[in-house]
Amino acid sequence: MFLKSKSVLASLAATVALTTGAWAESHAKLSGDLVIFSDMSNPAPRAVMEGMVERFGEMHPDLNIELTVIDREAYKTQIRNFLTANAPDVANWYAANRMKPYVDAGLFEDISDVWTDPTLADLASTKGAMTLDGKQWGVPYTYYQWGVYYRKDIYEELGLNEPANFEEMKSNCQAILDSGRKCYALGSKNYWTTGGWFDYLNMRTNGYDYHAKLTGGEIPWTDEGVAKTFANWRELLDMGAFIDNHTAYSWQESLPFFVSGDAVEILKGNFAVAPLRDAGLDDSKLDFYQFPAINPDVELAEDAPTDTFHIPSGAQNKEAAKEFLKFVVSADNQTLINNGDNLGQLPVNAKSSVDDDKFLKEGFVMLSQNSPGGVAQFFDRDAPAEMAKVAMEGFQEFMVKPDNLDKILDRLDRAAKRIYK
Amino acid sequence: MSLSTETPTQSSWYKRNEIAVTPWLFLIPGVAFFLLYVIYPIFSSVSVSFYDWDGLGEATWVGLGNYEELYWDDAFYVSLRNNLIWLVLYLLAIPAGLLIALFLNQKVTGIRLYKALFFFPFVISQVVVGLVFTWFYDPSFGLLNQFLGLFGIDPVNVLGDERYVTYGIIAAGLWPQTAYCMILYLTGLNAVDPEQIEAARLDGAKGWRMLWHIIVPQLKPATFIAFVVTIIGALRSFDLISIMTNGGPFGESRVLSFYMFEVALSEYGFRMGYGAAIAVVLFIIMLFFIAYFLYSMYQDDKGGR
Numbered sequence: 040m041f042l043k044s045k046s047v048l049a050s051l052a053a054t055v056a057l058t059t060g061a062w063a064e065s066h067a068k069l070s071g072d073l074v075i076f077s078d079m080s081n082p083a084p085r086a087v088m089e090g091m092v093e094r095f096g097e098m099h100p101d102l103n104i105e106l107t108v109i110d111r112e113a114y115k116t117q118i119r120n121f122l123t124a125n126a127p128d129v130a131n132w133y134a135a136n137r138m139k140p141y142v143d144a145g146l147f148e149d150i151s152d153v154w155t156d157p158t159l160a161d162l163a164s165t166k167g168a169m170t171l172d173g174k175q176w177g178v179p180y181t182y183y184q185w186g187v188y189y190r191k192d193i194y195e196e197l198g199l200n201e202p203a204n205f206e207e208m209k210s211n212c213q214a215i216l217d218s219g220r221k222c223y224a225l226g227s228k229n230y231w232t233t234g235g236w237f238d239y240l241n242m243r244t245n246g247y248d249y250h251a252k253l254t255g256g257e258i259p260w261t262d263e264g265v266a267k268t269f270a271n272w273r274e275l276l277d278m279g280a281f282i283d284n285h286t287a288y289s290w291q292e293s294l295p296f297f298v299s300g301d302a303v304e305i306l307k308g309n310f311a312v313a314p315l316r317d318a319g320l321d322d323s324k325l326d327f328y329q330f331p332a333i334n335p336d337v338e339l340a341e342d343a344p345t346d347t348f349h350i351p352s353g354a355q356n357k358e359a360a361k362e363f364l365k366f367v368v369s370a371d372n373q374t375l376i377n378n379g380d381n382l383g384q385l386p387v388n389a390k391s392s393v394d395d396d397k398f399l400k401e402g403f404v405m406l407s408q409n410s411p412g413g414v415a416q417f418f419d420r421d422a423p424a425e426m427a428k429v430a431m432e433g434f435q436e437f438m439v440k441p442d443n444l445d446k447i448l449d450r451l452d453r454a455a456k457r458i459y460k
Numbered sequence: 461m462s463l464s465t466e467t468p469t470q471s472s473w474y475k476r477n478e479i480a481v482t483p484w485l486f487l488i489p490g491v492a493f494f495l496l497y498v499i500y501p502i503f504s505s506v507s508v509s510f511y512d513w514d515g516l517g518e519a520t521w522v523g524l525g526n527y528e529e530l531y532w533d534d535a536f537y538v539s540l541r542n543n544l545i546w547l548v549l550y551l552l553a554i555p556a557g558l559l560i561a562l563f564l565n566q567k568v569t570g571i572r573l574y575k576a577l578f579f580f581p582f583v584i585s586q587v588v589v590g591l592v593f594t595w596f597y598d599p600s601f602g603l604l605n606q607f608l609g610l611f612g613i614d615p616v617n618v619l620g621d622e623r624y625v626t627y628g629i630i631a632a633g634l635w636p637q638t639a640y641c642m643i644l645y646l647t648g649l650n651a652v653d654p655e656q657i658e659a660a661r662l663d664g665a666k667g668w669r670m671l672w673h674i675i676v677p678q679l680k681p682a683t684f685i686a687f688v689v690t691i692i693g694a695l696r697s698f699d700l701i702s703i704m705t706n707g708g709p710f711g712e713s714r715v716l717s718f719y720m721f722e723v724a725l726s727e728y729g730f731r732m733g734y735g736a737a738i739a740v741v742l743f744i745i746m747l748f749f750i751a752y753f754l755y756s757m758y759q760d761d762k763g764g765r
Contacts, residue, residue, distance in 0.1 A: 115727040119515060140730055144516030228620070228708055284599040286620030286709035419728070428728035436710035439622075450534065457529075 070101040073359045074127040077106060078114035083313060087381045095366050102359055122146040126353030128360040134168035134345040136254075137420040138176055141349075147176045148350040153361050161389040162368055168345050168416060177349035178364045181377055183309040183384040184402035185235060185342040185417075190303045191326040193220070201328040205243070205271070208331050212280050215303050222280040224302035225438075226293030233434035234418030234427065235306050238342050239330045241268040246337035247412035254421040256459030260430075260451040269448075271333055273441050286439060294318065306330070308344065312398050313383055327398055329405050340412030341405060344420060345387070429454040502743065509736035515724070519733070526737035535711050536738070539719040542626050543695070543745070546715060549630045550637065550694035554686050557641025558679075562671075564642070565649045575646065582639035590703030593632035594619065619705050622712035629700050629713060637693055641686045648682030649675075684756070691749050695742070716742045 079088040085108055092106045107127070109117060114131070121127065122141060132138055132147075141147045153159065154166065154175045165179045194200075194211075197218055202208040212222040227233050242250045245264040252258045253265065275281070282302050285293065294311065296302040298318045305311065315325055332339060348367055350360045366372060373386035378394035385393060385403055393403045406414060419427035433447040474481065509526055513519035530536045564575050581589060596603050597618040605615040618628035652675060660674045676683070698717045701707060707714040707722060714722070716738055722728075724735025 112727075116725060123516065140514060140516060144514070146516065228706065230708070284615070284617040284620050287597075287599055287617050288620075424728040424730060428722075432708075432710045435708065439709060453532075 068101065069099040069359045069362055071103070071356050071359065073102055073104045073129070073356050073363065075104065075106045075129045075363070076114075076121060076127040076131070077108050078111045078131045080108050080111045080114075084382060087376045090381075091367065091372065091376065094372075095363055098366070099359070099362070119146075122351050122353070126351035126355075128350065128354040128356045129363055130349050130351055132177065132347050132349050133416075133420050134165070134177075134179060134347050135416040135420045136423055137416070138347070138349070139171060140424065142171050142176050146352055148352045148354065148357065149174045149176060150178070150350055150361065150364070151175045153178070153364055156365060158365060159368060161370065162387055164389065165345055165387050169347065177347040178368050179345045179347050179387040180367050180373075181382050181384045182343050182345040182387060184406055185239070185306070185308045185330075185344075186402070186405070187328050187330055188297075188305050188307055188311060188315070189326055189328065190297070190300060190320075190324055191322075192324045193300055193303050194326075201326075202331045204331050204335070205333040209274065209278070212275070212278060216279060220300065221282045221296070221302040222278075222304055223275075223282070224293045224296040224305040225281050225285040226288035226290040227285045227435045227438060228287060228289045228292070230428075230431035230435055231417070231419050232290050232293075232307075233438060234431045235308075235342065236272065237268070237430075237434050238415060238418050239306065240272050240333070241265070242340045242342075242412065242415065243330060243333035243337065244268045244271055245334070247340035247415065249337075250340070250415060251413070251421070254418065254426075256423075256426070256455055260448050260455055265448065269437065269444055272437070273444075276438060276441050281438065286435065308342075309384060309398055309402055322397055327401055329409060338412035339410055341410040341414055342417050343385075343406055343414045344417040423458055426451075426455060426458045505736045505739050505743070508732055509734075509740050511733045513732045514730040515732045516730075522733065526734050529734065530737055530741070535714065535719060536716075538712060539714045539716045539738075540741075542713065543715045543742075545626055546630060546633075546694040546697050547691065549627070550633065550690055550697075551687075553634050553637035553641045553690050553693075554683065556634070556638045557643075557686060558645050558676075560638065560642045561645035561649060562675075565646060579639050579643055581636040582643070584636075586636070586699040587703050589632055589636055590700045593628070593635075594704050597628055619713075620709050622709055625705055625709065625713040629697075629704050632704065633693070633697060633700050637690060640689060640693075644682045644686050644689075645679060648679045652678050688753055695746055695749075716745075 075088075075092065077088045079085055088106065088108065092104050096102065096104050118130065118132065119141075122130070123146065126146075132141070138147060151174045154162075154169075159178070162179065165182065166175065169175045169177055169179060189201075193215075197214050199211045199214060200207075202211050215222050225232055225236075238250070241253065241264075244267050245253075249258065249264055253260070253262075258264070282293065282296050290307070290311075291314070293302075293305070294314055295318075297305050298315065298320060312325070329339070329341075348364055350357055350364070354360055368388055370386075370388045370390035373388040373391035374394075376382055377384050377386040377391070377399075379396040379399065383394070383396065383399065385399060385406070393399050415421055418431065422430065430451055433451055437444055437447055508519075510521060510523055511519040512522045512525065560578055564571065564578060595601075597605075599605055599615045599617045599620070604618070608614075608616065616624065618624045656674060656678070657670070660670055665674060696717055697715055698721065701713055701715060701718045702721075705713045707718055711719075720735045720738040720742065723731045723738070729735070
């Protein structure tokens, strides 16, 4: 069912050790086995993970590192089995509320002591996302911005500019629709794609603090503010802005609409850039803008999901695992793994440099300077898992049957009363 | 020779009870695993269904709370309704299988090849069947909509429209299931008594009357097995749903087994107790069929003696 590759790099590390032995002396002596389970199964992330293991192995020749890469989607259901039954020493996961079930169950190790290490001081910006109950439970290794990617060539053909507010966004969309195209590609077979739209519409309508309270269960779904968000969403739906039959496509299957020009824009994380470039869209055809303001009274806030490494509490070699985590977040490693040839995302270490890539630079500026309201993780990481599931399913239903809104919101409210009790 | 008369008194307890004990010895491994993997989980599920438990931490006793919530849960009724649709429509595999079996039950050159081709969908994995049909239904490039396009009909979004999605998946499921029923009937047809057919023909029976009064009654054992496997197939229709729609759009293609998986074990599911409650409901539904099957097998046994 899942892709599994065990690369035992001991022999490789041993041969390299002959040449770099003297250099490795300066590092702490680590020995034994280090078992790593990773969900970085897509081609580029997989190469990054294997590269990190190789370089860490060179630094610690006595350490036998076993890496198991598991398919990213399958990993999400397998993690709870292996955390309880067969814990590795290091495991991938996600930040914020998404790690709460495992933290509450005592399956992730409290690594606050790693965070007291001076080298982690440069990670301050993501410390909050790794903190629950006042302690830190893992380290981030990458994050990425979300925004609207659009077809620059079609924008030029239609004489459009990047919208500065929601009115312009809608008028742009109307122009696109009039030219016989659709505005937004969407593959809502992956429910989370609708979560992105909700995040942005709600943060722009009601602001970051309101959004955080809603996902935190402090504001009921029947609140007036939520209704306003959905009213804005409905305006786009009534225009026919989204591609038809989006319920039948996964997010990957929605990209061809964007590539062919049948849809001109897509709201997505920066991970979409790599497949779009592979499909033949160069920088003259592909561009990016920040989701524009809707309510001028609220400050702009962004989604920037953070991917992480954790140490399971059942780990055998915690000492080596902590060293590995420190290695992952070190400035040099962060610069390397997040550059355009590798992950193509943003480094978490403030001392790292952002790769000279149009989208990474724009994204970095947007998140560091143009997101005064705050930075959210993502709907299914900010809200508890059960709530995220029910809600995103409701978003999809709303996008197909906007008239069911009252029923959907009642359902969400009922679910919220149960989940946040 | 005189020694042999003494042996019975010296023989062990096992030797004396060999006839009675040996069958049980052979049964022990099977019974042990049956108890461990079938009977124990049934009781364990029932007991978990009275708890609120995330599968990781402490379980809290909630009594019938999970069942009470099921009663108010719209998604549960959608799943239940879909289960019923599955049960009814999946039975179409039986007449369809019979029809193809009758058609293939002839002696022409290459008939083995045709039989193999018809049986093919049952051999390939359900996952592959699901993928093939997902592409077949695809609204933009799928074969179905290309075909409809020839007649000027707009594309139908079969798997993305809550009205059609369950029927679309059942159609995909019928493809291998029909092949399975066909093979059951093909073997059954080999056992049909040619003399009875001859006699019926002399009496002037043909066409429908021949089929209904002469052939089908002789196929009764095959029909029974086909019925059993089809009902079971319909109730555990999990893989196709998972592959083709993942329960969507907005949960409209879920059946109970999939819903159970989703709330208890999927990416966002952490409600073991609630999942167990759904499993118990599904078990009760299955119990009706199991009771019926056991009863009718018991009746057959009595009739046979």
